[in-house]
Amino acid sequence: MDLNLDAPHSMGTTIVGVTYNGGVVLGADSRTSTGMYVANRASDKITQLTDNVYVCRSGSAADSQVVSDYVRYFLHQHTIQLGQPATVKVSANLIRMLAYNNKNMLQTGLIVGGWDKYEGGKIYGIPLGGTVVEQPFAIGGSGSSYLYGFFDQAWKENMTKEEAEQLVVKAVSLAIARDGASGGVVRTVIINSEGVTRNFYPGDKLQLWHEELEPQNSLLDILNAAGPEPMAM
Amino acid sequence: MEQNRGPIGQRQRCSSGLTTKKSSPPPPILLRSNQKMSSIGTGYDLSVTTFSPDGRVFQIEYAAKAVDNSGTVVGIKCKDGIVMAVAGLAADGRQIVARAKSEARSYESVYGDAVPVKELSERVASYVHLCTLYWWLRPFGCGVILGGYDKDGPQLYMIEPSGISYRYFGAAIGKGKQAAKTEIEKLKLSEMTCKEGVIEVAKIIYKLHDEAKDKAFELEMSWICEESKREHQKVPDDLLEEAKTAAKTALEEMDAD
Numbered sequence: 001m002d003l004n005l006d007a008p009h010s011m012g013t014t015i016v017g018v019t020y021n022g023g024v025v026l027g028a029d030s031r032t033s034t035g036m037y038v039a040n041r042a043s044d045k046i047t048q049l050t051d052n053v054y055v056c057r058s059g060s061a062a063d064s065q066v067v068s069d070y071v072r073y074f075l076h077q078h079t080i081q082l083g084q085p086a087t088v089k090v091s092a093n094l095i096r097m098l099a100y101n102n103k104n105m106l107q108t109g110l111i112v113g114g115w116d117k118y119e120g121g122k123i124y125g126i127p128l129g130g131t132v133v134e135q136p137f138a139i140g141g142s143g144s145s146y147l148y149g150f151f152d153q154a155w156k157e158n159m160t161k162e163e164a165e166q167l168v169v170k171a172v173s174l175a176i177a178r179d180g181a182s183g184g185v186v187r188t189v190i191i192n193s194e195g196v197t198r199n200f201y202p203g204d205k206l207q208l209w210h211e212e213l214e215p216q217n218s219l220l221d222i223l224n225a226a227g228p229e230p231m232a233m
Numbered sequence: 234m235e236q237n238r239g240p241i242g243q244r245q246r247c248s249s250g251l252t253t254k255k256s257s258p259p260p261p262i263l264l265r266s267n268q269k270m271s272s273i274g275t276g277y278d279l280s281v282t283t284f285s286p287d288g289r290v291f292q293i294e295y296a297a298k299a300v301d302n303s304g305t306v307v308g309i310k311c312k313d314g315i316v317m318a319v320a321g322l323a324a325d326g327r328q329i330v331a332r333a334k335s336e337a338r339s340y341e342s343v344y345g346d347a348v349p350v351k352e353l354s355e356r357v358a359s360y361v362h363l364c365t366l367y368w369w370l371r372p373f374g375c376g377v378i379l380g381g382y383d384k385d386g387p388q389l390y391m392i393e394p395s396g397i398s399y400r401y402f403g404a405a406i407g408k409g410k411q412a413a414k415t416e417i418e419k420l421k422l423s424e425m426t427c428k429e430g431v432i433e434v435a436k437i438i439y440k441l442h443d444e445a446k447d448k449a450f451e452l453e454m455s456w457i458c459e460e461s462k463r464e465h466q467k468v469p470d471d472l473l474e475e476a477k478t479a480a481k482t483a484l485e486e487m488d489a490d
Contacts, residue, residue, distance in 0.1 A: 081355070082349065082351070083351070087346065089345060090344045090345065092345070093345030094343075094344070096345070097343065118384050132345075
């Protein structure tokens with residue numbers, strides 16, 4: 001088995017951001033891998049930029065951390081000059097500037113989510129090339145491939161906070177089940193006018209899916225079970 | 234100064250309008266003996282990088298006096314917008330407007346959103362202040378009344394040649410500014426719509442004009458409000474005419490007493 005421990009840390013990742021009636025819910029898995037080795041099984045991929053804006057990081061761990069650090073610094077200055085909290089739109093645009101202008105060197109996809117008094121809850125997806133797209137929900141990372149169909153079916157407008165969080169947890173745990181590069185725990189962050197709430201769902205508390213369930217009335221069980229005793233004569 | 238071109242404004246999503254004014258460079262000290270707060274600098278006023286013994290920078294004060302000698306500019310913030318009146322435009326202003334436009338553009342390209350009025354006025358004030366710091370630059374002899382409409386509604390800022398900038402409900406610069414301020418204070422701005430504001434401002438400008446002392450003047454007005462679709466524009470001609478007529482009538486009524 002190739003275990004290249006010197007390979008750059010990548011966050012295989014599943015990240016999700018969803019708007020609901022009154023705010024946003026951000027969700028992510030917690031696996032950071034170096035090739036086949038899981039370097040950190042409990043990482044926190046949802047990073048704070050300001051009091052009211054958070055970002056989900058995917059792709060290269062180092063690149064996404066550095067970009068977040070720069071943008072946190074710029075937003076801090078901006079907040080001081082403005083005299084009031086920065087808007088989610090501005091945060092997304094600052095990330096976009098870095099992502100686009102350094103596209104040759106960076107490999108990170110980000111989902112920015114937050115709440116401000118002008119626009120309410122907003123989600124912005126910033127994939128690899130540096131586009132910014134404002135979306136009612138966004139998914140990213142290697143695990144997101146398995147969620148496109150799921151969201152097409154399960155997403156609806158104006159969910160409540162509880163519905164939205166359940167949707168996020170379900171989505172991330174479905175992706176963890178299928179994507180080898182995602183795993184660990186599910187972390188969620190809920191942002192609305194009242195503030196920010198962090199939640200944590202350990203791996204063993206997540207719902208089991210499909211092939212992870214105990215087989216019930218499976219033919220394999222019957223065939224493999226010891227046959228009835230031969231009749232005694 | 235008689236070249237009354239329209240108010241210098243800029244069109245963009247946030248719509249900040251600028252009206253600026255300035256006049257000729259300050260006359261030499263010797264002629265200033267009859268000014269109100271008169272104080273000649275004698276020796277401490279030759280450069281903007283020199284403080285006087287009592288802590289004043291005379292060059293900045295002279296720049297302000299330059300503004301005071303120009304025609305009056307008035308701006309008021311009504312409950313639904315901003316009205317600015319211009320009676321005389323000038324050239325330092327053009328430089329400031331160019332800078333303001335460039336700041337607004339650069340903010341939008343970095344932050345992806347229209348520049349808030351507060352931020353723009355702080356940047357313009359910073360630029361004006363910059364020119365009071367170096368011996369090889371002279372201060373702007375120009376006061377700026379900046380009106381704009383952003384996410385927080387209509388706002389009015391005034392920037393003086395010293396680089397001070399504050400937010401106002403009503404502001405005036407130029408020759409008749411004291412009298413104009415007195416008149417503005419009589420108005421109830423929070424209850425006034427922009428349309429009413431246009432008439433009131435016209436009345437103020439006409440009232441301030443002294444037939445004997447001042448040259449003939451041309452009234453120009455611009456506004457930003459819901460009616461102008463949050464864009465800076467010259468007050469529409471019919472409303473302007475209505476305002477001028479109302480102002481003249483008011484004057485005659487006063488004289489008739």
